[in-house]
Amino acid sequence: MMKDEAPFLLEWYAHHLAVGFTKILVYTNDCSDGTDDMLIRLEELGLGYHRRNDIPEGVKPQPSAMKYAQAEPKVAEADWILMFDADEFLCINYGDGTLDPMLDAAGDANGIVITWRIFGSGNVVDWSRDPVTEQYLYAAPPTWNKGWGVKTLFKFDPDKWKIGIHRPSIKNKHLETGFPDTVKWLNGSGLPMEDYFKFRGWRSIRRTVGYQWAQMNHYAVKSIDSYAIRKFRGNVNNKKDKYNADYWSLQDRNEVYDDKILRYTERRKQIMDELLTDPVLSRLHFAAIEKVEARLADYRKTDAYEELKQSLLAASDVPITQIVAKPPKARDPAEIAKLMSQVEKNSADRPIEERRKEPEAEFADVSEGGDGFVPGNIDISAQTAVEWVLNHDIALPADVRIFAQNTLEFVMRGKYQRKLARMTGRMVEDGQKV
Structure with a gap:
């Protein structure tokens, strides 16, 4: 799902072709910078598919796009699918970094739950045409649980699964059948997920987080200039005032260096250079960059830009130990019990010897x-x-x-x-x- 991502689109597209995706389908809404035109051209070149996200009144863009994707024949035809956004770049740490070896290693698993790595600005202020994956190489510690949101790579059957932002949900009509027992999901290190995650949750927890096989690099902020462009532009899900200093301090984490994604640099550059040999894509790509640079030049002349810049610089100084993602909610055992599905209870009631045990992992x-x-x-x-x-x-x-x-x-x-x-x-x- 995208809105006005044209300056970054070809890098994102080339990167995921380098990872090994064979077809990419993108939904767009309300674009003004040529993002949709670029995607239409990529479809004409046989490299993917573009669909317009015509949003019904009162519906947010992401749920609207997912509803369309649920009924999309191209999605149903795919062997594996992964829902992710323009600021997310899949990084496979297994094998040669491409999808096929990791999927082969997954054996009879039908899903891999991939945890975010939150990448910050790296103290970059000014706009640059350099690739996102080369500019931003500092991230939150892998142990920082506020950054443990997930995206799920899985085998999709539209009759059984309902597509979601972070993970699919089993359709109600299959909850109390034998279908949940056939669900075998692995974490980002190739170890079995806990059974509860078949039914609920969108984040990893201490027992399930893992990065040995894969991670989802999440570049939510980039440079201050890039953030300013997004703030003045709006966002894909129409969240009011999303791009404020609080969101910046949460996402601008630069505590550890992580350059794993550079393994794709050579192949990604090669693919992007090939894409830019197409005169239509080349024209649209550079026109989008020039347009955003002109808009940024205008923003920089305003008091609002300077106020935003200073507030973000101050937010960058907030220690990671003081970050609060959301106000904590009291853990009410009765409410938690209500959230458990009957299927989970049935599973918990089985004799312990019948429950699937987590295999002992090799301590490499x-x-x-x-x-x-x-x-x-x-x-x-x-x-x-x-x-x-x-x-x-x-x-x-x-x-x-x-x-x-x-x-x-x-x-x-x-x-x-x-x-x-x-x-x-x-x-x-x-x-x-x-």
Whole structure:
């Protein structure tokens, strides 16, 4: 789903062709910068499909587009589908970075739940024509649970599934049949998802988050200039005043360096160069860039732009430990019970030996003779958001500065090896690591 994304469209399109998508379908609404014309041309070239999102009165753009997609023959024909936006770039960490090897490794699974990595501005202020995936290489820590929204790659059957923004939902008529038992979803590390996620939830939790196979890079803010353009333009879901300083401080996370997506640079450039050999696409692409740069030049002359810039610079200084995504809601056990479907209750009532157990995952770092720590001495003097997790009755910090990425996922699930968990405190006390 897109609205006025023309300056970024060809990079996004070329990137996902490099990832291995064979067909891309995009819904657009209310475009004024040529986004829809570019997508029409891409369809004429046989590289995907464009559909207009004609929005009924009183309906938001995203639900409208999903309703159309639910009935779209091209969607039903696809082997796998993934719903995502123009500021989201899929990054596959498995194998050579393309879809087919990861899907082969998934075996008989019919879904992969991919968690966001929130990428910030990297302190970039000014507009640039450089690729998004090369400009912004700083992100929130992978352990930051406020950034654990998901997108789901899955096998779609329109009779059984209802498409959703983050994940599909099983249609009511199939909830109390044997269909839920056939759903086998994996997390972003290729491990089985918990059964509850078949029925509810749009975020990973400590026990299910994983990035070893894939991550969804989410570039919600980009530079201050790019943010200003989006604020003055509006957004795909028509949320009032979405692009304010609070949203910026939530999304402008730059605590860790992550350049995994650069593995696609050469192939993406090659594809984009090929696309730009088409005179129609080339004309539309550069016209869109020139138009947005002219608009930005006008914005910069206004008091509103300067006020926005200063508010965003101040918001960038908000520590990650002080970020609040939404006001916390009290956990009422009775209300939680109401949310559980009858199917979940039936599953929970089965004898424990009949329930699917999570297989023991291979602890790669240790099996290769390592201890799972980041190599060398580390500096943990800087304040950052760290969750302490019980591992065999020992509280360990889920800190990206201490544990290697593969190891972090075991620490967050409370599955770090007992012997090594007990060793951690002694190593810290002796100054061997810190």
